[in-house]
Amino acid sequence: MHLEEFSEGSSFLHKADPRLKILVFVLFSVLCATASGIKTPLFYFFYSLTLLLIAKVKIRLLFSRLIVANFFIAFVWFFIPTGYSGNSYIILGPLKLSYEGLNYALSITIKCNAIILATITLLSTSSVFSLAHAMLHLKVPKKLVTVFFLFYRYITVIHEEYLKIKIAASLRGFVPRTTLHTYKTYAYIIGGMLIKSYEKAEEIYKAMLCRGFRGYFPLFEHFHIRKSDIIFSIVSIVVFILIWVKS
C-alpha cells in the first residue's frame, strides 16, 4: 500500500517541525471554518495557495484529491441556490436562483478547498509516525496516540492478509455480484481478517510485555525547532491576525 504520497519531498514544509505545523494548521482550520461571507474565506484561500507554492506537492494527485473532496460541495451547489430563502433572485430560464444562496454555496466552496489545501501542505507533508510523535509532545493522551501508532503500523499487515484471502477467493472462482452469496463471502472475508487481527493482537501484546510495555511508548527521539520554523509560524499567525482584523 502506497499511502503517504504527499510526504515524499524536500521542500521547506516537508522539513519543518511537525509540532509547529500542527499548531498552525489547527489555528488556521478553526479560523477558516468559522469565517463567513466571501472575502474572509478568500484571504484564507490565498494563504493556502501560498503554502502550496512552498510545498511543491504532486499536482496531479492534488487535483484528484480536490475533485473527490468537492463531491459533497457539488451536491450543495445542486440544491442550495434553488432552495435558499433569500430576497433577490436571478432568473435563469426556468430556474429561479437565490442570490444569497449562490453566495452561501460559494463561501462553503472556498472554505472547504482552503482547508483541504492546508491539510495537504501542513499535515500530509509529514509522515504519519512523525505526526503521532508530535501529538505526544502536544499532550494528546498517551493511550490514544499508542492506539493510533499500532493501528497505523498494522494497516499494511492486515491489508496483505486481505489480499491473500482475496486471491484465495478468486482462485476458487469468486466473482462479486449483487447476490446474497457475494455478501456472505465478503462477510466471511472480513470475519477472517478480524480473527487474524485478534490472534495477532495477542501475540503483539505478549511481545510488548516482554519488552516492558506499561501502556505507552516512551519518547526516544526529539524534534529540533529551526529558526526558519519559528519565523514561518510567526508570519502565519500575523497573517491570521491581519485577516481577522480585516473581516
Next chain:
Amino acid sequence: MHISEGVLSVPVLVSGAVLSVVGLTIGLHKIKNENIPKVAILSSAFFIASLIHIPLGPASAHLVLNGLVGILLGWAAFPSIFIALLLQTVLFQFGGFTTLGINTFSMAMPGVFSYYIFRGLLHRGKNIVFLGGFLGGALALVVAAAFISLALVITEKSFTAVAGTFFIMHLPVSIIEGIITGFVVVYLKKVKPEALG
C-alpha cells in the same frame, strides 16, 4: 460517510467536538492496557474493510461497519473511529479536521447503541445471532445518517433537501451493512465465540 470542511455552522461543530471528547474519554478509560493492541489492530481491520467496495446493482457501496465496531468494541468504538477518521484526513483528505468531532460522534454513538441493544441477542441460536447482527449493523448506519442529516438541517434550513437526499441514499446501503454485519457475527460465533464477549 463524511461531511466536508467548511459546511457546518460553529455551534454544530462545537457540540460535535464536545460530545466526541466525552465519548473518547469514556472509550479510552474503558481500554485496559492489555486491550490496547486489540483495539488498535481491530481498527486496522475495520479500516481495510471500509476500503472494500461491495456491488449493489449497477453501482457499488463501501462499507462503514460502525455497527460492527460498536458491537465488538463498545465504548472503545469512539477512539477506534476517531483514529480512522484522523488518518483519512491526513492521508486522503476525506472529511476534515474541524468536522472530526461531529463525524466521530455521528458514527461511534450509534455503534455504542448497537452494543447495548443487540449484544444480548448474540448469545442465542444462529438465526437470532444473525438478526442481532443485521439490526445492529443496519440501524447503526441509519442513525449515523440521521445524525449527519440533522447536523446539516440545524446548520441551515435550506439544507433540508440535501440532508433528505443524503439520508435516503444511505437506506439501501444500510441493508447491505446489516446483511454483512449479520454474517460476520454468525461467522465469529462459529469460529471464535469469545470475540463476542
